[in-house]
Amino acid sequence: MSTTRPSEAEEAQSDSYWTLAEPSEAEYSEKRSKFLAFAYPVTTEEEALARVAELRAKYYDARHVCWAYRLGPTGEPYRANDDGEPSGTAGKPIHGILVSQGLTEVIILVVRYFGGVKLGTSGLIEAYREAALAALEDAPRKECILQERLSVSFPYELMGPVMRQVKETEARVLLQDFRESCLLELEIRAGRLDELYTRLERIYGVELKSETATNGR
Template sequence: MLFEDTYLTITEPGESIFRDRGSKFMGFVYPIKSDSDIKAIVAQLKSEHPKANHHCWALRISPDRSVFRVNDDGEPSGTAGRPILNTLLSHNLTNIAVVVVRYFGGTLLGVPGLINAYKVATEEALKSVKIIEKTVNDVYQISFNYLQMNDVMKVIKSENLNLIEQRFDTDCLVKIEVRKSQVEKVMGLLHHITGVKIKWVSTL
C-alpha cells in the first residue's frame, strides 16, 4: 500500500532536564493538532522561565509527517531546532512539538556540544511520555432519509466505524470516521443505499 494509514504520536505532555557544563536544558514535549499551537506553548514557557536564555523548538504535524518547523531562538543556526527535529524524525513521530528551554551556565559548549545537548534533552523528554500508534482516518458526512437509517447504521456497525455526530429527523445526518485503508470498501457499501449523499469533511 502506498499510503501508510498509521502514525506514531503522543497523547500527554512530558518533560525532562539535562545538564552540561553548567547549562541546564529543559525539554518539554506536547501533542499538537496544528502548527499554530506552538505560539501559545512558547509564550507559556517564556512566562514560566523568563530568565532562560533560549526557548528553541521543533514541531512536526500531519499524518503523512510532511509539515515541520524549527526555531533556534538565537542559538547558532542548526544547533538547536534541527537536532530536536532530527530526534522526532528518528522516532518517526508526528503531531508533536518539543521546546527546549536553556539556562546558560557560563561555559560555551561549541556546536557539537549544543547539538548533543538539544538532542539529549529531546530524547529524555520523549522517554517521559507514552508513544502510541494512531490510524489515519477520513471524516465523512452522510445525509439520508429516515427510511434509510437501518441500512446506513448497519454499515457503520459492521465496519466498526466511529460515529462522531448524529442527527436523526425526517432528514438524517451522521459524521463518521473511516480508516484510510477502509475508505473504498465503506464508500462502496454506502453508495449502494438509495438516496444517500456522502461528503468528505477532513482527514484526522
C-alpha cells in the same frame, strides 16, 4: 501489470498518527551547561507559540530557549528555532527527534543555562538532541485516528442491507432521520471509507455523499 492491495496494517498506518497524551519534561547536563527540556501536545501554531512565550517568561534568565514543533497528521507545517545558538545546532536536532519518534502535533522546547564551557557545533547538536529525547522518554503517547464522514440516503425498504454494511465496516452513526426517506450521517475510519462506499454503492437506490475528513483526537 498487477497491483497489490495494501495490508490492513499498512492502511491503518496511513490513517492515523501519534502525539503526546500529556506534557512531559526532563533535564540534561553537558559540561556544566544545563538543558531543561519540555514537550507539549499542541494542535495550532498559536498554541505552540504560546508555550514558547510562557517558558521565555518563566526562564527569563536563561541564555537560550530553543524549540521545534510539528503540526497536522503528516507533521506539516513545522518550525524550528535556534534562539541565538549557531544555525542548525538546536531547533533542527529537536525537530529531528520529533521526526524520528514519529510524533506530530507536539512542540519540544529546550531551555539552556550556559555553564561556562563552549560545546562546539557537534556538541550543541548532540546536547539538544539528547535533551529533546529525554523529554519524550517517559511521555505517554496516544494514537489519533483520522475519520471521514459519509451521508447516506435511501428508501425505507433498503434499511436492512444498508445497516448490515454499516455494522460490518464498523461505521458510527452520527445522525439518523427516518421521517420520510431514510438519511444516515456516518463516521468511519478513513482507511475503510472506500470499502464502505463501494459496498453501499452496489445497493441500487442508495445515494452517497462524502464529507470533509476529521481527526479522532
